Amino acid sequence: MSISFEVAHKDIAGRTGRLRVGSKVVRTPALLPVVNPHIPLIAPREMREMGVEALITNAYIFNRSTEFRERAIEEGLHALLDFNGVIMTDSGSFQLSVYGDVEVTNRETLTFQQAIDSDIVIPLDIPTPPGADRETARRDLAITMERIREARTLFPDANLAGPVQGGIYTDLREGAAAAVRDLGFTFCPIGAVVPLMESYRYRDLVRVVLAAKRGLSPATCVHLFGAGHPSMFAFAVAMGCDLFDSAAYALFAREGRYITPQGSLRLDELAELPCACRVCRGYTAEELRCSPERERLLALHNLHVTLAEIARIRQAIQDGTLWELVDDRCRNHPRLLAGYRELLAHAADLERHDRVSKRRFFYRGAESCGRTEVVRFQQTISRIALGERVLISFDGKAMPGFDDVLLFKPPFGPYPPELAETFPVGQSEIPDWDDEMVRCGCAGIRRLTAAHPGTRFAVRCGAAWLPLIREELPGLEVHCEQV
Ligand code: GUN
Ligand code: ZN
Numbered sequence: 464m465s466i467s468f469e470v471a472h473k474d475i476a477g478r479t480g481r482l483r484v485g486s487k488v489v490r491t492p493a494l495l496p497v498v499n500p501h502i503p504l505i506a507p508r509e510m511r512e513m514g515v516e517a518l519i520t521n522a523y524i525f526n527r528s529t530e531f532r533e534r535a536i537e538e539g540l541h542a543l544l545d546f547n548g549v550i551m552t553d554s555g556s557f558q559l560s561v562y563g564d565v566e567v568t569n570r571e572t573l574t575f576q577q578a579i580d581s582d583i584v585i586p587l588d589i590p591t592p593p594g595a596d597r598e599t600a601r602r603d604l605a606i607t608m609e610r611i612r613e614a615r616t617l618f619p620d621a622n623l624a625g626p627v628q629g630g631i632y633t634d635l636r637e638g639a640a641a642a643v644r645d646l647g648f649t650f651c652p653i654g655a656v657v658p659l660m661e662s663y664r665y666r667d668l669v670r671v672v673l674a675a676k677r678g679l680s681p682a683t684c685v686h687l688f689g690a691g692h693p694s695m696f697a698f699a700v701a702m703g704c705d706l707f708d709s710a711a712y713a714l715f716a717r718e719g720r721y722i723t724p725q726g727s728l729r730l731d732e733l734a735e736l737p738c739a740c741r742v743c744r745g746y747t748a749e750e751l752r753c754s755p756e757r758e759r760l761l762a763l764h765n766l767h768v769t770l771a772e773i774a775r776i777r778q779a780i781q782d783g784t785l786w787e788l789v790d791d792r793c794r795n796h797p798r799l800l801a802g803y804r805e806l807l808a809h810a811a812d813l814e815r816h817d818r819v820s821k822r823r824f825f826y827r828g829a830e831s832c833g834r835t836e837v838v839r840f841q842q843t844i845s846r847i848a849l850g851e852r853v854l855i856s857f858d859g860k861a862m863p864g865f866d867d868v869l870l871f872k873p874p875f876g877p878y879p880p881e882l883a884e885t886f887p888v889g890q891s892e893i894p895d896w897d898d899e900m901v902r903c904g905c906a907g908i909r910r911l912t913a914a915h916p917g918t919r920f921a922v923r924c925g926a927a928w929l930p931l932i933r934e935e936l937p938g939l940e941v942h943c944e945q946v
Pocket of ligand 1: 553555556557585588589590626655656657688
């Protein structure tokens with residue numbers, strides 16, 4: 464195996480990194496456009512010039528093609544497609560599961576993928592549909608695992624991917640992931656998620672992906688199979704997905720759909736082209752609609768915005784602003800918002816992967832209270848050493864008779880003045896206090912008081928906060944300032 468993965472920057476459970484396949488390097492997160500040799504909408508060479516470092520194509524299509532089969536074997540995929548980056552080949556499992564009978568064996572597809580000089584070879588996994596019962600999912604998974612082991616035994620030197628299946632059953636997903644981890648795979652696609660994404664089941668997607676991530680090593684490069692719409696990339700990266708493959712750029716173009724990072728629009732309904740790519744700046748909406756090259760031009764635009772979103776995500780990870788980007792993107796569809804809330808419900812898991820310091824924390828409403836930084840802050844704060852009498856001062860003013868005075872910043876909670884300049888307190892921007900964030904800060908106070916049973920705490924706050932404090936912190940001594 465000559466696949467390796469190296470993480471550079473982290474944010475939430477997302478990361479930027481480098482996937483090395485032989486002597487080739489793919490910067491991650493990355494998008495692999497799906498290339499179909501029968502539908503040459505954008506040449507792979509042109510994609511390369513747009514910054515594409517890897518693509519994915521389907522071995523099954525090549526194997527059944529009278530036009531391309533022999534050429535692929537003789538010339539190899541790189542020459543045939545005229546692409547010198549990384550080429551991943553899919554086994555066609557997914558097509559087979561959608562379109563019918565299996566006419567290919569695991570050994571055949573593995574042999575063929577190597578014969579056409581694929582850089583990353585995928586065994587014939589079984590994508591279990593979300594509606595399958597547990598027993599079916601378990602049986603499918605057992606076959607998938609058997610094929611992965613067979614692939615390893617037959618071709619110990621191949622650059623094999625280890626797909627993670629298991630349907631919607633989180634224990635099966637975690638077990639499958641642990642099994643491929645134990646087999647030593649550094650590259651793992653998470654499969655059978657297309658039907659979840661197509662039906663906007665983002666909450667289930669979160670459960671399935673996080674279950675798989677729990678079983679995998681953090682050093683594994685994770686590909687989310689079949690995820691091609693940029694509106695959910697940031698969200699998926701936050702969970703720890705590193706690669707996506709997109710047929711959407713082409714499929715949407717065929718249907719006259721114009722992709723934006725916020726969602727897709729029908730070209731027929733557009734009066735303007737709100738994008739900076741050369742297609743959108745070179746044509747009016749009307750000209751694009753009427754162009755004989757409309758499908759290709761639309762595909763070019765779609766691919767441009769998809770790649771730009773990947774670049775934006777990489778930058779956000781370096782800056783530590785991925786939560787803000789996720790928040791932005793997930794507000795564009797109520798089902799994505801539901802997925803985002805599910806993600807926040809797993810903040811305690813995600814916190815373990817998150818980095819220590821970030822450029823900033825912008826409060827963007829109630830969801831921000833659930834962020835990993837808040838979870839971590841409240842865990843950390845309960846560990847500070849304190850005297851016998853402690854005042855938590857909302858307005859920053861001290862009072863006689865206390866050993867320590869802590870300040871208070873919602874949504875985080877109480878903190879010693881020495882931490883005023885450190886992340887997240889010092890680099891967070893919050894609007895005027897609202898109930899939601901102050902309640903969240905009170906949860907921080909509860910953690911602190913629970914961790915110091917021998918200390919007497921008091922809160923000093925303005926009269927406006929008194930009812931909320933009484934509700935959130937019953938029994939706590941309160942010094943109310945009339946202001
Ligand atoms: N493409 C989309 N989903 C899948 C999957 O689960 N397995 C494979 N091999 N390819 C896919
Ligand atoms: Zn454009």
